[in-house]
Amino acid sequence: MDNTFPLDEPPSLSRRQLLNFLTGATVAATAGSALYPVAKFMVPPTVAAAGGGLLAKDKLGAPIPASQILAEPPGTRALVAGLAGEPTYLTVLDDGSIDPMGIVDNCTHLGCTFPWNPLDQQFQCPCHGSRYSPDGAVVRGPADRPLKLTRVEVRDNAIWLYPWTETDPRTGERPWWV
Template sequence: MDNSLPLESPSLSRRQLLNFITGAAVAATAGAALYPAGKFFIPRAETGAGGAILAKDVLGNPIPASQILGELPLTRALVAGLAGEPTYLIVKEDGTLDSIGIVDNCTHLGCTFPWNPMDQQFQCPCHGSRYAPDGTVVRGPAPLPLKIVQVVAIDNSILISPWTENDPRTGEKPWWV
């Protein structure tokens, strides 16, 4: 009777080990070379805490806070806000930015509209909806107040973030959340 143990083949041959080491070295080298190229071609996310983005102009360039704050008090400056939506930023009487921005998108059919400084209203030219300076409906057919966003000026940058708290105009949960 033979009491010897049978010899089993090793689980990883020498050739498989060398192929694994070579593949790992090639992958590490390629990853190290492609990482800077990827960082160059993929644009930086310009978002802050809570989904905040930088206010931009029509061409997509960030707008410095000093440019908006250089306007006259009670001026409404139109910028590209969240998802590129046109958003009015308001310069308060003390020369600072209001913490509330008003999205330029009619709640009736989604038209964009101008601020009329003579009447102190947002006036939709399509169907005649009128909005107060804070975005509440003055005259229909618009059924809801305008969407608002949070605005913060930090280090000459203007950050715009979604409004998630209760709507200060109605005291209720915002309709757009």
């Protein structure tokens, strides 16, 4: 009985397999290098702080300096891109500072965006008629919840927005969005 195994030569890589491998690697490297900048362009850059804070930005995505908003007269409401890109109203107070409570411009009825009406001193949703007080509390429905809040901090001429997780000062209860 013969207990030896025949030692065949290992299969060699054919010329066609080698060329297919090299072609595939070249195509993959070229496609990867071309798609990387496109992917970087599609993913927005985030400048985040501890606690989930983000810089307030303008409609083009550039950070807005606090001095730009503070140059406006007291009572001015500036609309900025806030947390998760949601439009957020910042208010200039009488003492020349920015209100530490930002109001998200997103109707709690169906999610419409709405303008501030300085004559009536209300946020007024043009779609279904919901109206909100200057602090975002519901004045008239069909909306049944107050507007979402964000915490605003100004540091080194930068406006930082943080999620509002404290008690809602308008209702005295836990915020509905937390």
